[in-house]
Amino acid sequence: MTVQWYPGHMAKARRIMESRIRQVDALIELVDARLPLSSRNPVLQEMAFKRPNIIVMTRSDLADPKATDAWCAHFAAEGILAVPANVMSGEGLGRVKDALFQATSEKVNRAKQKGLKRIIIRAMVVGIPNVGKSSFINKSARRSVAKTxxxxxxxxxxxxxxxxxxxxxxxPGVLWPKIDTPEQGLRLAVSGAIKEHIYDVEEAAAFFVAYASKQYPALLCQRYQLDVIEPITWTDIQTVWPQVQPLFQAIGKRRGMLIKGGEVDVERVARMLVKEVQEGLLGRITFEWPPTAENDG
Ligand SMILES: Nc1nc2c(ncn2[C@@H]2O[C@H](COP(=O)(O)OP(=O)(O)OP(=O)(O)O)[C@@H](O)[C@H]2O)c(=O)[nH]1
Ligand SMILES: [Mg+2]
Known part of the structure:
Protein backbone atom coordinates (compact mmCIF):
# COMPACT_ATOMS: atom_id res chain seq x y z
CA MET A 1 0.00 0.00 0.00
CA THR A 2 1.28 3.44 -0.80
CA VAL A 3 0.58 6.42 1.39
CA GLN A 4 0.65 10.03 0.31
CA TRP A 5 2.52 12.10 2.88
CA TYR A 6 1.20 15.55 2.06
CA PRO A 7 4.38 17.34 3.11
CA GLY A 8 2.38 20.57 3.25
CA HIS A 9 0.22 19.30 6.11
CA MET A 10 2.41 18.97 9.17
CA ALA A 11 -0.17 17.47 11.54
CA LYS A 12 -0.90 14.74 9.04
CA ALA A 13 2.77 14.21 8.15
CA ARG A 14 3.52 13.87 11.85
CA ARG A 15 0.75 11.32 12.39
CA ILE A 16 1.96 9.21 9.48
CA MET A 17 5.55 9.52 10.62
CA GLU A 18 4.67 8.41 14.14
CA SER A 19 2.81 5.38 12.92
CA ARG A 20 5.72 4.38 10.68
CA ILE A 21 8.23 4.85 13.50
CA ARG A 22 6.22 2.39 15.58
CA GLN A 23 6.71 -0.20 12.83
CA VAL A 24 10.50 0.06 12.67
CA ASP A 25 13.45 -1.01 14.82
CA ALA A 26 15.63 2.03 14.18
CA LEU A 27 15.74 5.46 12.62
CA ILE A 28 18.38 6.51 10.13
CA GLU A 29 18.33 10.28 10.22
CA LEU A 30 20.04 11.87 7.24
CA VAL A 31 21.42 15.37 7.73
CA ASP A 32 23.55 17.45 5.37
CA ALA A 33 27.18 17.40 6.55
CA ARG A 34 27.48 21.07 5.58
CA LEU A 35 24.71 22.07 8.03
CA PRO A 36 24.27 19.17 10.43
CA LEU A 37 22.19 21.10 12.95
CA SER A 38 20.08 23.28 10.68
CA SER A 39 19.16 20.23 8.61
CA ARG A 40 17.90 18.15 11.55
CA ASN A 41 14.24 17.63 12.20
CA PRO A 42 13.56 19.29 15.57
CA VAL A 43 10.61 17.09 16.46
CA LEU A 44 11.98 13.72 15.34
CA GLN A 45 13.31 12.89 18.79
CA GLU A 46 9.90 13.59 20.36
CA MET A 47 8.45 10.96 18.06
CA ALA A 48 11.28 8.43 18.27
CA PHE A 49 9.60 6.18 20.91
CA LYS A 50 13.00 5.03 22.14
CA ARG A 51 14.01 3.72 18.73
CA PRO A 52 17.78 3.89 18.25
CA ASN A 53 18.76 6.77 16.02
CA ILE A 54 21.78 6.82 13.74
CA ILE A 55 22.74 10.09 12.10
CA VAL A 56 24.21 9.91 8.61
CA MET A 57 25.92 13.12 7.49
CA THR A 58 25.50 13.09 3.70
CA ARG A 59 27.57 15.12 1.24
CA SER A 60 30.66 14.61 3.38
CA ASP A 61 32.57 14.97 0.10
CA LEU A 62 31.35 18.58 -0.16
CA ALA A 63 31.83 19.51 3.50
CA ASP A 64 34.95 20.89 5.18
CA PRO A 65 36.65 17.79 6.68
CA LYS A 66 37.75 19.69 9.80
CA ALA A 67 34.19 20.76 10.45
CA THR A 68 32.92 17.23 9.85
CA ASP A 69 35.33 15.91 12.50
CA ALA A 70 34.13 18.62 14.90
CA TRP A 71 30.49 17.66 14.25
CA CYS A 72 31.18 13.95 14.83
CA ALA A 73 32.75 14.83 18.19
CA HIS A 74 29.84 17.16 18.99
CA PHE A 75 27.25 14.43 18.38
CA ALA A 76 29.36 11.81 20.17
CA ALA A 77 29.41 14.06 23.25
CA GLU A 78 25.61 13.94 23.13
CA GLY A 79 25.71 10.15 22.93
CA ILE A 80 24.67 10.10 19.26
CA LEU A 81 26.54 8.19 16.60
CA ALA A 82 26.99 10.34 13.50
CA VAL A 83 28.57 8.78 10.42
CA PRO A 84 29.87 10.98 7.59
CA ALA A 85 28.96 9.55 4.21
CA ASN A 86 29.15 10.21 0.51
CA VAL A 87 26.03 8.47 -0.63
CA MET A 88 26.97 8.84 -4.29
CA SER A 89 30.25 6.88 -3.97
CA GLY A 90 29.07 4.74 -1.06
CA GLU A 91 31.83 5.89 1.28
CA GLY A 92 30.74 5.48 4.90
CA LEU A 93 27.75 3.26 4.16
CA GLY A 94 29.45 0.14 5.54
CA ARG A 95 29.76 1.89 8.89
CA VAL A 96 26.07 2.79 8.84
CA LYS A 97 25.14 -0.84 8.26
CA ASP A 98 27.40 -2.00 11.11
CA ALA A 99 25.91 0.65 13.38
CA LEU A 100 22.41 -0.47 12.45
CA PHE A 101 23.19 -4.10 13.37
CA GLN A 102 24.77 -2.95 16.61
CA ALA A 103 21.86 -0.69 17.52
CA THR A 104 19.36 -3.49 16.97
CA SER A 105 21.42 -6.34 18.43
CA GLU A 106 19.02 -6.74 21.36
CA LYS A 107 16.13 -7.55 19.04
CA VAL A 108 18.29 -9.94 17.06
CA ASN A 109 19.49 -11.74 20.18
CA ARG A 110 15.98 -12.03 21.60
CA ALA A 111 14.70 -13.44 18.32
CA LYS A 112 17.58 -15.90 18.14
CA GLN A 113 16.80 -17.11 21.66
CA LYS A 114 13.25 -17.76 20.53
CA GLY A 115 14.69 -19.91 17.78
CA LEU A 116 13.78 -17.63 14.89
CA LYS A 117 16.04 -18.29 11.92
CA ARG A 118 15.54 -15.21 9.79
CA ILE A 119 15.43 -11.86 11.50
CA ILE A 120 14.54 -8.78 9.51
CA ILE A 121 15.75 -5.37 10.71
CA ARG A 122 13.49 -2.53 9.67
CA ALA A 123 14.76 1.01 9.58
CA MET A 124 13.13 4.23 8.48
CA VAL A 125 15.21 6.69 6.51
CA VAL A 126 14.16 10.24 7.36
CA GLY A 127 15.44 13.70 6.59
CA ILE A 128 14.78 17.03 4.95
CA PRO A 129 14.11 17.24 1.19
CA ASN A 130 17.06 16.55 -1.14
CA VAL A 131 19.39 15.37 1.63
CA GLY A 132 20.06 12.08 -0.16
CA LYS A 133 17.58 9.58 1.34
CA SER A 134 16.69 7.82 -1.90
CA SER A 135 20.32 7.86 -3.11
CA PHE A 136 21.38 6.38 0.25
CA ILE A 137 18.88 3.57 -0.19
CA ASN A 138 19.86 2.89 -3.80
CA LYS A 139 23.55 2.78 -2.94
CA SER A 140 22.93 0.55 0.09
CA ALA A 141 20.80 -1.79 -2.01
CA ARG A 142 23.30 -1.66 -4.90
CA ARG A 143 20.43 -1.11 -7.33
CA SER A 144 18.33 1.79 -8.49
CA VAL A 145 15.00 1.22 -6.80
CA ALA A 146 14.17 4.69 -5.58
CA LYS A 147 13.82 7.72 -7.83
CA THR A 148 16.40 10.44 -7.10
CA PRO A 172 9.44 11.96 1.31
CA GLY A 173 11.61 14.75 2.65
CA VAL A 174 9.94 16.79 5.35
CA LEU A 175 10.93 20.33 6.17
CA TRP A 176 9.37 21.29 9.49
CA PRO A 177 7.97 24.79 9.54
CA LYS A 178 9.66 25.53 12.85
CA ILE A 179 12.76 27.28 11.57
CA ASP A 180 14.37 28.92 14.58
CA THR A 181 16.42 31.70 13.02
CA PRO A 182 16.57 33.38 9.60
CA GLU A 183 20.13 32.04 9.30
CA GLN A 184 18.89 28.46 9.60
CA GLY A 185 16.47 29.09 6.74
CA LEU A 186 19.22 30.68 4.66
CA ARG A 187 21.58 27.73 5.22
CA LEU A 188 18.81 25.37 4.11
CA ALA A 189 18.24 27.50 1.02
CA VAL A 190 21.92 27.61 0.08
CA SER A 191 22.23 23.85 0.60
CA GLY A 192 19.43 23.07 -1.86
CA ALA A 193 16.79 21.82 0.58
CA ILE A 194 14.23 24.50 -0.30
CA LYS A 195 12.55 24.94 -3.68
CA GLU A 196 14.05 27.89 -5.52
CA HIS A 197 10.86 29.90 -5.92
CA ILE A 198 10.21 29.91 -2.16
CA TYR A 199 13.27 31.80 -0.97
CA ASP A 200 14.94 35.06 -1.99
CA VAL A 201 17.96 33.99 -4.01
CA GLU A 202 19.69 37.37 -3.62
CA GLU A 203 19.39 37.18 0.15
CA ALA A 204 20.68 33.59 0.16
CA ALA A 205 23.65 34.54 -2.04
CA ALA A 206 24.46 37.60 0.10
CA PHE A 207 24.28 35.45 3.23
CA PHE A 208 26.66 32.93 1.69
CA VAL A 209 29.12 35.52 0.42
CA ALA A 210 29.26 37.21 3.84
CA TYR A 211 29.84 33.87 5.56
CA ALA A 212 32.47 32.79 3.05
CA SER A 213 34.24 36.16 3.22
CA LYS A 214 35.15 35.27 6.80
CA GLN A 215 35.38 31.49 6.76
CA TYR A 216 36.56 30.66 3.26
CA PRO A 217 37.93 33.84 1.60
CA ALA A 218 40.57 31.91 -0.35
CA LEU A 219 37.97 29.65 -1.96
CA LEU A 220 35.88 32.66 -3.01
CA CYS A 221 38.94 34.44 -4.45
CA GLN A 222 40.05 31.36 -6.33
CA ARG A 223 36.74 30.52 -7.94
CA TYR A 224 35.90 34.07 -9.01
CA GLN A 225 39.42 35.40 -9.54
CA LEU A 226 39.08 38.15 -6.94
CA ASP A 227 42.08 39.86 -5.35
CA VAL A 228 41.25 40.57 -1.73
CA ILE A 229 38.03 40.20 0.19
CA GLU A 230 37.09 42.28 3.20
CA PRO A 231 35.39 40.16 5.84
CA ILE A 232 31.66 40.91 6.02
CA THR A 233 29.65 40.17 9.14
CA TRP A 234 26.16 38.86 8.47
CA THR A 235 23.43 40.63 10.40
CA ASP A 236 20.49 41.01 8.03
CA ILE A 237 19.98 41.58 4.34
CA GLN A 238 19.37 45.35 4.60
CA THR A 239 22.71 45.95 6.30
CA VAL A 240 24.75 43.45 4.33
CA TRP A 241 23.34 44.11 0.85
CA PRO A 242 25.40 47.27 0.19
CA GLN A 243 28.53 45.56 1.54
CA VAL A 244 28.30 42.59 -0.81
CA GLN A 245 27.65 44.74 -3.88
CA PRO A 246 31.33 45.27 -4.81
CA LEU A 247 31.81 41.48 -4.80
CA PHE A 248 28.67 40.81 -6.83
CA GLN A 249 29.80 43.47 -9.30
CA ALA A 250 33.29 42.02 -9.64
CA ILE A 251 31.98 38.47 -10.05
CA GLY A 252 29.34 39.60 -12.56
CA LYS A 253 31.94 41.36 -14.68
CA ARG A 254 34.28 38.36 -14.65
CA ARG A 255 31.45 36.13 -15.81
CA GLY A 256 30.07 38.61 -18.33
CA MET A 257 26.68 38.64 -16.62
CA LEU A 258 25.55 42.01 -17.91
CA ILE A 259 22.25 43.56 -18.84
CA LYS A 260 21.60 46.31 -21.38
CA GLY A 261 23.75 49.33 -20.71
CA GLY A 262 26.61 47.21 -19.40
CA GLU A 263 25.31 46.92 -15.85
CA VAL A 264 25.82 43.72 -13.88
CA ASP A 265 22.77 41.45 -13.67
CA VAL A 266 22.85 41.04 -9.90
CA GLU A 267 20.02 38.52 -9.73
CA ARG A 268 21.75 36.30 -12.27
CA VAL A 269 25.00 36.51 -10.30
CA ALA A 270 23.12 35.54 -7.12
CA ARG A 271 21.47 32.55 -8.83
CA MET A 272 24.80 31.40 -10.26
CA LEU A 273 26.55 31.72 -6.88
CA VAL A 274 23.95 29.64 -5.06
CA LYS A 275 23.97 27.02 -7.81
CA GLU A 276 27.76 26.73 -7.79
CA VAL A 277 27.83 26.41 -4.01
CA GLN A 278 25.18 23.69 -4.16
CA GLU A 279 27.26 21.83 -6.71
CA GLY A 280 30.36 22.14 -4.55
CA LEU A 281 32.28 24.03 -7.25
CA LEU A 282 34.01 26.39 -4.80
CA GLY A 283 35.53 23.55 -2.80
CA ARG A 284 34.68 21.90 0.47
CA ILE A 285 32.58 24.22 2.60
CA THR A 286 30.60 23.75 5.80
CA PHE A 287 27.94 26.37 6.57
CA GLU A 288 27.84 26.00 10.36
CA TRP A 289 30.17 24.78 13.09
CA PRO A 290 29.30 23.14 16.39
CA PRO A 291 28.57 25.73 19.08
CA THR A 292 31.86 25.14 20.88
CA ALA A 293 34.18 24.90 17.88
CA GLU A 294 36.59 27.80 17.59
CA ASN A 295 35.99 28.34 13.90
CA ASP A 296 32.37 29.32 14.39
CA GLY A 297 31.69 32.37 12.27
N1 LIG B 1 28.19 14.94 -3.86
C1 LIG B 1 27.16 14.40 -3.20
N2 LIG B 1 25.92 14.60 -3.64
C2 LIG B 1 24.90 14.06 -2.95
C3 LIG B 1 25.11 13.27 -1.79
N3 LIG B 1 23.92 12.89 -1.32
C4 LIG B 1 23.00 13.41 -2.14
N4 LIG B 1 23.58 14.11 -3.15
C5 LIG B 1 22.92 14.84 -4.24
O1 LIG B 1 21.63 15.12 -3.84
C6 LIG B 1 20.68 14.64 -4.77
C7 LIG B 1 19.42 14.30 -4.05
O2 LIG B 1 19.35 12.99 -3.71
P1 LIG B 1 17.98 12.23 -3.40
O3 LIG B 1 18.43 10.87 -3.00
O4 LIG B 1 16.98 12.33 -4.48
O5 LIG B 1 17.45 13.04 -2.12
P2 LIG B 1 16.17 12.72 -1.22
O6 LIG B 1 16.56 12.96 0.20
O7 LIG B 1 15.62 11.38 -1.53
O8 LIG B 1 15.21 13.89 -1.69
P3 LIG B 1 13.59 13.97 -1.65
O9 LIG B 1 13.05 12.68 -2.13
O10 LIG B 1 13.32 15.11 -2.57
O11 LIG B 1 13.24 14.29 -0.24
C8 LIG B 1 21.42 13.52 -5.49
O12 LIG B 1 20.92 13.36 -6.77
C9 LIG B 1 22.83 14.05 -5.52
O13 LIG B 1 22.95 14.93 -6.60
C10 LIG B 1 26.48 13.06 -1.34
O14 LIG B 1 26.77 12.39 -0.34
N5 LIG B 1 27.45 13.64 -2.10
MG1 LIG C 1 13.84 10.82 -2.21
Missing amino acids: GNQPGVTRQEQWVKLGDIELLDT
Whole structure:
Protein backbone atom coordinates (compact mmCIF):
# COMPACT_ATOMS: atom_id res chain seq x y z
CA MET A 1 0.00 0.00 0.00
CA THR A 2 1.28 3.44 -0.80
CA VAL A 3 0.58 6.42 1.39
CA GLN A 4 0.65 10.03 0.31
CA TRP A 5 2.52 12.10 2.88
CA TYR A 6 1.20 15.55 2.06
CA PRO A 7 4.38 17.34 3.11
CA GLY A 8 2.38 20.57 3.25
CA HIS A 9 0.22 19.30 6.11
CA MET A 10 2.41 18.97 9.17
CA ALA A 11 -0.17 17.47 11.54
CA LYS A 12 -0.90 14.74 9.04
CA ALA A 13 2.77 14.21 8.15
CA ARG A 14 3.52 13.87 11.85
CA ARG A 15 0.75 11.32 12.39
CA ILE A 16 1.96 9.21 9.48
CA MET A 17 5.55 9.52 10.62
CA GLU A 18 4.67 8.41 14.14
CA SER A 19 2.81 5.38 12.92
CA ARG A 20 5.72 4.38 10.68
CA ILE A 21 8.23 4.85 13.50
CA ARG A 22 6.22 2.39 15.58
CA GLN A 23 6.71 -0.20 12.83
CA VAL A 24 10.50 0.06 12.67
CA ASP A 25 13.45 -1.01 14.82
CA ALA A 26 15.63 2.03 14.18
CA LEU A 27 15.74 5.46 12.62
CA ILE A 28 18.38 6.51 10.13
CA GLU A 29 18.33 10.28 10.22
CA LEU A 30 20.04 11.87 7.24
CA VAL A 31 21.42 15.37 7.73
CA ASP A 32 23.55 17.45 5.37
CA ALA A 33 27.18 17.40 6.55
CA ARG A 34 27.48 21.07 5.58
CA LEU A 35 24.71 22.07 8.03
CA PRO A 36 24.27 19.17 10.43
CA LEU A 37 22.19 21.10 12.95
CA SER A 38 20.08 23.28 10.68
CA SER A 39 19.16 20.23 8.61
CA ARG A 40 17.90 18.15 11.55
CA ASN A 41 14.24 17.63 12.20
CA PRO A 42 13.56 19.29 15.57
CA VAL A 43 10.61 17.09 16.46
CA LEU A 44 11.98 13.72 15.34
CA GLN A 45 13.31 12.89 18.79
CA GLU A 46 9.90 13.59 20.36
CA MET A 47 8.45 10.96 18.06
CA ALA A 48 11.28 8.43 18.27
CA PHE A 49 9.60 6.18 20.91
CA LYS A 50 13.00 5.03 22.14
CA ARG A 51 14.01 3.72 18.73
CA PRO A 52 17.78 3.89 18.25
CA ASN A 53 18.76 6.77 16.02
CA ILE A 54 21.78 6.82 13.74
CA ILE A 55 22.74 10.09 12.10
CA VAL A 56 24.21 9.91 8.61
CA MET A 57 25.92 13.12 7.49
CA THR A 58 25.50 13.09 3.70
CA ARG A 59 27.57 15.12 1.24
CA SER A 60 30.66 14.61 3.38
CA ASP A 61 32.57 14.97 0.10
CA LEU A 62 31.35 18.58 -0.16
CA ALA A 63 31.83 19.51 3.50
CA ASP A 64 34.95 20.89 5.18
CA PRO A 65 36.65 17.79 6.68
CA LYS A 66 37.75 19.69 9.80
CA ALA A 67 34.19 20.76 10.45
CA THR A 68 32.92 17.23 9.85
CA ASP A 69 35.33 15.91 12.50
CA ALA A 70 34.13 18.62 14.90
CA TRP A 71 30.49 17.66 14.25
CA CYS A 72 31.18 13.95 14.83
CA ALA A 73 32.75 14.83 18.19
CA HIS A 74 29.84 17.16 18.99
CA PHE A 75 27.25 14.43 18.38
CA ALA A 76 29.36 11.81 20.17
CA ALA A 77 29.41 14.06 23.25
CA GLU A 78 25.61 13.94 23.13
CA GLY A 79 25.71 10.15 22.93
CA ILE A 80 24.67 10.10 19.26
CA LEU A 81 26.54 8.19 16.60
CA ALA A 82 26.99 10.34 13.50
CA VAL A 83 28.57 8.78 10.42
CA PRO A 84 29.87 10.98 7.59
CA ALA A 85 28.96 9.55 4.21
CA ASN A 86 29.15 10.21 0.51
CA VAL A 87 26.03 8.47 -0.63
CA MET A 88 26.97 8.84 -4.29
CA SER A 89 30.25 6.88 -3.97
CA GLY A 90 29.07 4.74 -1.06
CA GLU A 91 31.83 5.89 1.28
CA GLY A 92 30.74 5.48 4.90
CA LEU A 93 27.75 3.26 4.16
CA GLY A 94 29.45 0.14 5.54
CA ARG A 95 29.76 1.89 8.89
CA VAL A 96 26.07 2.79 8.84
CA LYS A 97 25.14 -0.84 8.26
CA ASP A 98 27.40 -2.00 11.11
CA ALA A 99 25.91 0.65 13.38
CA LEU A 100 22.41 -0.47 12.45
CA PHE A 101 23.19 -4.10 13.37
CA GLN A 102 24.77 -2.95 16.61
CA ALA A 103 21.86 -0.69 17.52
CA THR A 104 19.36 -3.49 16.97
CA SER A 105 21.42 -6.34 18.43
CA GLU A 106 19.02 -6.74 21.36
CA LYS A 107 16.13 -7.55 19.04
CA VAL A 108 18.29 -9.94 17.06
CA ASN A 109 19.49 -11.74 20.18
CA ARG A 110 15.98 -12.03 21.60
CA ALA A 111 14.70 -13.44 18.32
CA LYS A 112 17.58 -15.90 18.14
CA GLN A 113 16.80 -17.11 21.66
CA LYS A 114 13.25 -17.76 20.53
CA GLY A 115 14.69 -19.91 17.78
CA LEU A 116 13.78 -17.63 14.89
CA LYS A 117 16.04 -18.29 11.92
CA ARG A 118 15.54 -15.21 9.79
CA ILE A 119 15.43 -11.86 11.50
CA ILE A 120 14.54 -8.78 9.51
CA ILE A 121 15.75 -5.37 10.71
CA ARG A 122 13.49 -2.53 9.67
CA ALA A 123 14.76 1.01 9.58
CA MET A 124 13.13 4.23 8.48
CA VAL A 125 15.21 6.69 6.51
CA VAL A 126 14.16 10.24 7.36
CA GLY A 127 15.44 13.70 6.59
CA ILE A 128 14.78 17.03 4.95
CA PRO A 129 14.11 17.24 1.19
CA ASN A 130 17.06 16.55 -1.14
CA VAL A 131 19.39 15.37 1.63
CA GLY A 132 20.06 12.08 -0.16
CA LYS A 133 17.58 9.58 1.34
CA SER A 134 16.69 7.82 -1.90
CA SER A 135 20.32 7.86 -3.11
CA PHE A 136 21.38 6.38 0.25
CA ILE A 137 18.88 3.57 -0.19
CA ASN A 138 19.86 2.89 -3.80
CA LYS A 139 23.55 2.78 -2.94
CA SER A 140 22.93 0.55 0.09
CA ALA A 141 20.80 -1.79 -2.01
CA ARG A 142 23.30 -1.66 -4.90
CA ARG A 143 20.43 -1.11 -7.33
CA SER A 144 18.33 1.79 -8.49
CA VAL A 145 15.00 1.22 -6.80
CA ALA A 146 14.17 4.69 -5.58
CA LYS A 147 13.82 7.72 -7.83
CA THR A 148 16.40 10.44 -7.10
CA GLY A 149 17.11 13.94 -8.34
CA ASN A 150 19.04 17.01 -7.30
CA GLN A 151 16.04 19.07 -6.25
CA PRO A 152 13.77 18.91 -3.22
CA GLY A 153 10.51 16.97 -3.36
CA VAL A 154 11.48 14.08 -5.65
CA THR A 155 10.10 11.27 -3.48
CA ARG A 156 6.33 11.71 -3.15
CA GLN A 157 5.44 8.38 -1.56
CA GLU A 158 7.03 6.06 0.91
CA GLN A 159 8.52 2.78 -0.27
CA TRP A 160 10.05 -0.27 1.44
CA VAL A 161 13.29 -1.53 -0.07
CA LYS A 162 14.73 -4.93 0.86
CA LEU A 163 18.47 -5.49 1.20
CA GLY A 164 18.88 -9.01 2.48
CA ASP A 165 18.12 -8.97 6.21
CA ILE A 166 17.53 -5.24 6.27
CA GLU A 167 14.45 -3.41 5.06
CA LEU A 168 14.70 0.34 4.59
CA LEU A 169 11.73 2.67 4.33
CA ASP A 170 12.27 5.56 1.92
CA THR A 171 10.19 8.58 2.88
CA PRO A 172 9.44 11.96 1.31
CA GLY A 173 11.61 14.75 2.65
CA VAL A 174 9.94 16.79 5.35
CA LEU A 175 10.93 20.33 6.17
CA TRP A 176 9.37 21.29 9.49
CA PRO A 177 7.97 24.79 9.54
CA LYS A 178 9.66 25.53 12.85
CA ILE A 179 12.76 27.28 11.57
CA ASP A 180 14.37 28.92 14.58
CA THR A 181 16.42 31.70 13.02
CA PRO A 182 16.57 33.38 9.60
CA GLU A 183 20.13 32.04 9.30
CA GLN A 184 18.89 28.46 9.60
CA GLY A 185 16.47 29.09 6.74
CA LEU A 186 19.22 30.68 4.66
CA ARG A 187 21.58 27.73 5.22
CA LEU A 188 18.81 25.37 4.11
CA ALA A 189 18.24 27.50 1.02
CA VAL A 190 21.92 27.61 0.08
CA SER A 191 22.23 23.85 0.60
CA GLY A 192 19.43 23.07 -1.86
CA ALA A 193 16.79 21.82 0.58
CA ILE A 194 14.23 24.50 -0.30
CA LYS A 195 12.55 24.94 -3.68
CA GLU A 196 14.05 27.89 -5.52
CA HIS A 197 10.86 29.90 -5.92
CA ILE A 198 10.21 29.91 -2.16
CA TYR A 199 13.27 31.80 -0.97
CA ASP A 200 14.94 35.06 -1.99
CA VAL A 201 17.96 33.99 -4.01
CA GLU A 202 19.69 37.37 -3.62
CA GLU A 203 19.39 37.18 0.15
CA ALA A 204 20.68 33.59 0.16
CA ALA A 205 23.65 34.54 -2.04
CA ALA A 206 24.46 37.60 0.10
CA PHE A 207 24.28 35.45 3.23
CA PHE A 208 26.66 32.93 1.69
CA VAL A 209 29.12 35.52 0.42
CA ALA A 210 29.26 37.21 3.84
CA TYR A 211 29.84 33.87 5.56
CA ALA A 212 32.47 32.79 3.05
CA SER A 213 34.24 36.16 3.22
CA LYS A 214 35.15 35.27 6.80
CA GLN A 215 35.38 31.49 6.76
CA TYR A 216 36.56 30.66 3.26
CA PRO A 217 37.93 33.84 1.60
CA ALA A 218 40.57 31.91 -0.35
CA LEU A 219 37.97 29.65 -1.96
CA LEU A 220 35.88 32.66 -3.01
CA CYS A 221 38.94 34.44 -4.45
CA GLN A 222 40.05 31.36 -6.33
CA ARG A 223 36.74 30.52 -7.94
CA TYR A 224 35.90 34.07 -9.01
CA GLN A 225 39.42 35.40 -9.54
CA LEU A 226 39.08 38.15 -6.94
CA ASP A 227 42.08 39.86 -5.35
CA VAL A 228 41.25 40.57 -1.73
CA ILE A 229 38.03 40.20 0.19
CA GLU A 230 37.09 42.28 3.20
CA PRO A 231 35.39 40.16 5.84
CA ILE A 232 31.66 40.91 6.02
CA THR A 233 29.65 40.17 9.14
CA TRP A 234 26.16 38.86 8.47
CA THR A 235 23.43 40.63 10.40
CA ASP A 236 20.49 41.01 8.03
CA ILE A 237 19.98 41.58 4.34
CA GLN A 238 19.37 45.35 4.60
CA THR A 239 22.71 45.95 6.30
CA VAL A 240 24.75 43.45 4.33
CA TRP A 241 23.34 44.11 0.85
CA PRO A 242 25.40 47.27 0.19
CA GLN A 243 28.53 45.56 1.54
CA VAL A 244 28.30 42.59 -0.81
CA GLN A 245 27.65 44.74 -3.88
CA PRO A 246 31.33 45.27 -4.81
CA LEU A 247 31.81 41.48 -4.80
CA PHE A 248 28.67 40.81 -6.83
CA GLN A 249 29.80 43.47 -9.30
CA ALA A 250 33.29 42.02 -9.64
CA ILE A 251 31.98 38.47 -10.05
CA GLY A 252 29.34 39.60 -12.56
CA LYS A 253 31.94 41.36 -14.68
CA ARG A 254 34.28 38.36 -14.65
CA ARG A 255 31.45 36.13 -15.81
CA GLY A 256 30.07 38.61 -18.33
CA MET A 257 26.68 38.64 -16.62
CA LEU A 258 25.55 42.01 -17.91
CA ILE A 259 22.25 43.56 -18.84
CA LYS A 260 21.60 46.31 -21.38
CA GLY A 261 23.75 49.33 -20.71
CA GLY A 262 26.61 47.21 -19.40
CA GLU A 263 25.31 46.92 -15.85
CA VAL A 264 25.82 43.72 -13.88
CA ASP A 265 22.77 41.45 -13.67
CA VAL A 266 22.85 41.04 -9.90
CA GLU A 267 20.02 38.52 -9.73
CA ARG A 268 21.75 36.30 -12.27
CA VAL A 269 25.00 36.51 -10.30
CA ALA A 270 23.12 35.54 -7.12
CA ARG A 271 21.47 32.55 -8.83
CA MET A 272 24.80 31.40 -10.26
CA LEU A 273 26.55 31.72 -6.88
CA VAL A 274 23.95 29.64 -5.06
CA LYS A 275 23.97 27.02 -7.81
CA GLU A 276 27.76 26.73 -7.79
CA VAL A 277 27.83 26.41 -4.01
CA GLN A 278 25.18 23.69 -4.16
CA GLU A 279 27.26 21.83 -6.71
CA GLY A 280 30.36 22.14 -4.55
CA LEU A 281 32.28 24.03 -7.25
CA LEU A 282 34.01 26.39 -4.80
CA GLY A 283 35.53 23.55 -2.80
CA ARG A 284 34.68 21.90 0.47
CA ILE A 285 32.58 24.22 2.60
CA THR A 286 30.60 23.75 5.80
CA PHE A 287 27.94 26.37 6.57
CA GLU A 288 27.84 26.00 10.36
CA TRP A 289 30.17 24.78 13.09
CA PRO A 290 29.30 23.14 16.39
CA PRO A 291 28.57 25.73 19.08
CA THR A 292 31.86 25.14 20.88
CA ALA A 293 34.18 24.90 17.88
CA GLU A 294 36.59 27.80 17.59
CA ASN A 295 35.99 28.34 13.90
CA ASP A 296 32.37 29.32 14.39
CA GLY A 297 31.69 32.37 12.27
N1 LIG B 1 28.19 14.94 -3.86
C1 LIG B 1 27.16 14.40 -3.20
N2 LIG B 1 25.92 14.60 -3.64
C2 LIG B 1 24.90 14.06 -2.95
C3 LIG B 1 25.11 13.27 -1.79
N3 LIG B 1 23.92 12.89 -1.32
C4 LIG B 1 23.00 13.41 -2.14
N4 LIG B 1 23.58 14.11 -3.15
C5 LIG B 1 22.92 14.84 -4.24
O1 LIG B 1 21.63 15.12 -3.84
C6 LIG B 1 20.68 14.64 -4.77
C7 LIG B 1 19.42 14.30 -4.05
O2 LIG B 1 19.35 12.99 -3.71
P1 LIG B 1 17.98 12.23 -3.40
O3 LIG B 1 18.43 10.87 -3.00
O4 LIG B 1 16.98 12.33 -4.48
O5 LIG B 1 17.45 13.04 -2.12
P2 LIG B 1 16.17 12.72 -1.22
O6 LIG B 1 16.56 12.96 0.20
O7 LIG B 1 15.62 11.38 -1.53
O8 LIG B 1 15.21 13.89 -1.69
P3 LIG B 1 13.59 13.97 -1.65
O9 LIG B 1 13.05 12.68 -2.13
O10 LIG B 1 13.32 15.11 -2.57
O11 LIG B 1 13.24 14.29 -0.24
C8 LIG B 1 21.42 13.52 -5.49
O12 LIG B 1 20.92 13.36 -6.77
C9 LIG B 1 22.83 14.05 -5.52
O13 LIG B 1 22.95 14.93 -6.60
C10 LIG B 1 26.48 13.06 -1.34
O14 LIG B 1 26.77 12.39 -0.34
N5 LIG B 1 27.45 13.64 -2.10
MG1 LIG C 1 13.84 10.82 -2.21
